[in-house]
Amino acid sequence: MHDPTDPNDDPTRPSRRGALECMVWAGTGLLWTLGGGLPRAVGLERALAAEASPAPFSFLQISDSHVGFNKPANPDALGTLREAVEKIRTLPQKPSFIIHTGDISHLSKDREFDDADQILRETGVPMFYVPGEHDLLDDEPGRAYLDRYGKGSRGAGWYSFDQNGVHFIGLVNVVDLKAGGLGNLGAEQLDWLEKDIAGLSSSKPIVVFAHIPLWTVYPEWGWGTQDGARALALLKRFGSVTVLNGHIHQIIQKVEGTIAFHTARSTAFPQPAPGSAPSPGPMKVPAGELRQHLGIASVSLVHGNEPLAVIDTPLAG
Amino acid sequence: MxxxxxxxxxxxxxxxxxxxxxxxxxxxxxxxxxxGEPVTIRIDNFTFGPETVTVAPGTKVIWINGDDIPHTVVSQTKLFRSKALDTDDRYTFTFDAPGEYPYFCSLHPHMTGKVVVKAPAG
The missing domain is CATH 1.20.5 (Single alpha-helices involved in coiled-coils or other helix-helix interfaces)
Known part of the structure; x- marks a missing residue:
């Protein structure tokens, strides 16, 4: 609704909020438009035509690179990360930065982090990380991660920053997990989150990223966050909230009110759809099909009043 | 004769x-x-099997991870805690005192199990 007293609400000028209302993700070759909360797919050609005017600002999400993984589902996770980085380098619009939503390494070994860093550095853009549970397997859990990626962060590695009028919040939901439970943010981090967003205008676009989905995707496999609803309740007053997660190695999307949820593909190995296999373990697909199940997501913020639009890009296919 | x-x-x-x-x-x-002979608990498909084992005091329990994903074995009462077990890695703990010992995987906390230590009847 138009509010003449709000300087951000001038219909002749695209607002920050309007800028985020159309987010274009490079993805599967399908453009997902969400009209009235219902996803609708259109062909890639139309999607590319819609992208004709370059977006003023874009960033990229990469997830679950699991460097060090060498099991049958993908004997060369380092190689597929390298392919993903090649893909990023050839994007027509260079992203402003990359968000890695965790499981950088498979077993938190120095060598795995070294290899990941070396390859991701080749993107030539700043990286922002949150840890996955595979990044906290060192003897003093999380020390290696924080030493490398935790500069300027709080607690187990959470932080926020602003870019192009968007407030980005990186959360950690993979520490101090409780028996029988799901992902966990904890009281200290939730208190921090409440303070972090307290001064922000409700028209400020918010992007939240964390490893495990913040909403409950499939509790039988632990795909959710125990106290995720508390974080989402704090974010309810904002007009545009985008939640980016990894962990489940497949794309799942949902819109709830003003909050849009997306999970990204892995660059290492796919996992089965919820409940479609005896366990969430790595899914072995025919060798020729692996790269159709791996990928990256790029998010462009374009001015206009278009509904949220999503595309994901596989490494091949 | x-x-x-x-x-x-x-x-x-x-x-x-x-x-x-x-x-x-x-x-x-x-x-x-x-x-007690050592008792083995397999970790397959993100499940501890058997989920509950009953053993005599002094029994050595061995967990073997058969998954392609690392798991841990962590006591809910902080009595024992394994490192991350990669594929085919093992963790052993000897249970001396009778009691119930619930445990879980700290990476995938929906994975839970229990060791019951009980002196044999008679």
Whole structure:
């Protein structure tokens, strides 16, 4: 609704909020438009035509690179990360930065982090990380991660920053997990989150990223966050909230009110759809099909009043 | 020696052997219950199997991870905690005191199991 007293609400000028209302993700070759909360797919050609005017600002999400993984589902996770980085380098619009939503390494070994860093550095853009549970397997859990990626962060590695009028919040939901439970943010981090967003205008676009989905995707496999609803309740007053997660190695999307949820593909190995296999373990697909199940997501913020639009890009296919 | 007396002697020897063997068997049976053979718990498909095991005090329990994803074995009462177990890695803990020992995987906390330590009846 138009509010003449709000300087951000001038219909002749695209607002920050309007800028985020159309987010274009490079993805599967399908453009997902969400009209009235219902996803609708259109062909890639139309999607590319819609992208004709370059977006003023874009960033990229990469997830679950699991460097060090060498099991049958993908004997060369380092190689597929390298392919993903090649893909990023050839994007027509260079992203402003990359968000890695965790499981950088498979077993938190120095060598795995070294290899990941070396390859991701080749993107030539700043990286922002949150840890996955595979990044906290060192003897003093999380020390290696924080030493490398935790500069300027709080607690187990959470932080926020602003870019192009968007407030980005990186959360950690993979520490101090409780028996029988799901992902966990904890009281200290939730208190921090409440303070972090307290001064922000409700028209400020918010992007939240964390490893495990913040909403409950499939509790039988632990795909959710125990106290995720508390974080989402704090974010309810904002007009545009985008939640980016990894962990489940497949794309799942949902819109709830003003909050849009997306999970990204892995660059290492796919996992089965919820409940479609005896366990969430790595899914072995025919060798020729692996790269159709791996990928990256790029998010462009374009001015206009278009509904949220999503595309994901596989490494091949 | 007649055939009959030979048969009787043989029979007596068997009875004697059986009589002597009996306490040994009983001793062996009770020693299995007391010290316990190691008990193995497999981790497959993000599940501890069997989910609950009952063992005698002093039993060594061995967890073996058969998944392509690392798991941990972590006591809910902080009594024991394994490192991350990669594929085919093992973790061993010996349970001395009777009681119930619930545990879980700290990476995938929906994975839970329990070791019950109980002195054998009798």
């Amino acid at each position: 007649t055939l009959a007396s030979a048969l009787i002697r043989a029979h007596i020897r068997e009875r004697l052997a059986a009589a002597l063997a009996l306490p040994i068997v009983a001793l062996a049976a009770s020693s299995i219950a007391m010290a």
